[in-house]
Amino acid sequence: MEYITVENLKKSYTIYKRKKFKREKKEILALNGINLKIKKGEFLGYIGPNGAGKSTTIKILTGIMEPDSGNVKIDNFCPWKDRKKYVKNIGVVFGQKTQMWWDLPVIETYNLLKDIFKVKDFKNNLEYLIEKLNLSEILYHPVRQLSLGQRMRAEVGACMIHDPDILFLDEPTIGLDIISKENVNNFLKELNEKGKTIFLTTHDLKDIETLCNEVLVLNKGNIVYKGDVNNLKNITDMPTTMKIFLKSPPKDFKLIKELNGEYLKEKKEITLNIKSDGVAKIAEKIFKNYEVEDFKVTEPGIEEIIKEIYK
Numbered sequence: 001m002e003y004i005t006v007e008n009l010k011k012s013y014t015i016y017k018r019k020k021f022k023r024e025k026k027e028i029l030a031l032n033g034i035n036l037k038i039k040k041g042e043f044l045g046y047i048g049p050n051g052a053g054k055s056t057t058i059k060i061l062t063g064i065m066e067p068d069s070g071n072v073k074i075d076n077f078c079p080w081k082d083r084k085k086y087v088k089n090i091g092v093v094f095g096q097k098t099q100m101w102w103d104l105p106v107i108e109t110y111n112l113l114k115d116i117f118k119v120k121d122f123k124n125n126l127e128y129l130i131e132k133l134n135l136s137e138i139l140y141h142p143v144r145q146l147s148l149g150q151r152m153r154a155e156v157g158a159c160m161i162h163d164p165d166i167l168f169l170d171e172p173t174i175g176l177d178i179i180s181k182e183n184v185n186n187f188l189k190e191l192n193e194k195g196k197t198i199f200l201t202t203h204d205l206k207d208i209e210t211l212c213n214e215v216l217v218l219n220k221g222n223i224v225y226k227g228d229v230n231n232l233k234n235i236t237d238m239p240t241t242m243k244i245f246l247k248s249p250p251k252d253f254k255l256i257k258e259l260n261g262e263y264l265k266e267k268k269e270i271t272l273n274i275k276s277d278g279v280a281k282i283a284e285k286i287f288k289n290y291e292v293e294d295f296k297v298t299e300p301g302i303e304e305i306i307k308e309i310y311k
């Protein structure tokens, strides 16, 4: 059964441009009728170029904003209509904004959230978060004194105080160093393994590759891909590069020409761009025809694939 269903979601913003003595009205289409089905326990990566509509989607799915049209059902609630009941079961992090009380120590925000959400198992929850997010040394510091990495760990802790089943994370590791990022990512992985459904927006494609089992690509308010992260490679026709290092210069260039390859004389190196899955066959031909010292096969990286899809 679907846990999150989004149907034909549309949202435009109205902006006013000043033109001499007149104000000109302009509509900006942020979401152009998106549809989604997400199962319980999925770890979904939501990616797209700047301005694609990712934050708008998260604002609607978390009940902060109402769409112009369309339906959303999450755990049987409509986020903006059933907001009060709905928010008890979701955790939200907006990496660019803080949801913590700036002048108060971290623990005070947690205590306030405990009261707001009427958290029953607060002590156990807190102990778990302190251990997993390494919070003990920052718990009594005012948020404004924390480094970005410390604050983000505290923010992720804050969104989990009431132990919700669904997490919406908008760039939760933005600006973090490698260690802090790993810390947060490992925690998210563990939460997902425990059955939490996670909706993650990030510009970091490595995070998507290591964390998510599904990825959704949004472009100009439209979903242009939904599926397995690894399958992304199959929908673009980007070549796999094969480099062959020869022991001695080739006796003839017939095969290299036939394969549209390039030969670099100084390095005795052949470069081939192979489309689809012909690598094994081509390698066999090369080995038959030339004296091979070594070879290297490089598949297109996720960064390049995404760039291709955005285009």
Ligand SMILES: Nc1ncnc2c1ncn2[C@@H]1O[C@H](COP(=O)(O)OP(=O)(O)OP(=O)(O)O)[C@@H](O)[C@H]1O
Pocket: 013, 014, 015, 028, 029, 030, 048, 049, 050, 051, 052, 053, 054, 055, 056, 057
């Ligand atoms: N409050 C607003 N008023 C007017 N236009 C807005 C508003 N919020 C967003 N937009 C516009 O809507 C479109 C989608 O914006 P959104 O913030 O959802 O994109 P995004 O994918 O989250 O981008 P980014 O990766 O840069 O955060 C953009 O063209 C943006 O300029």
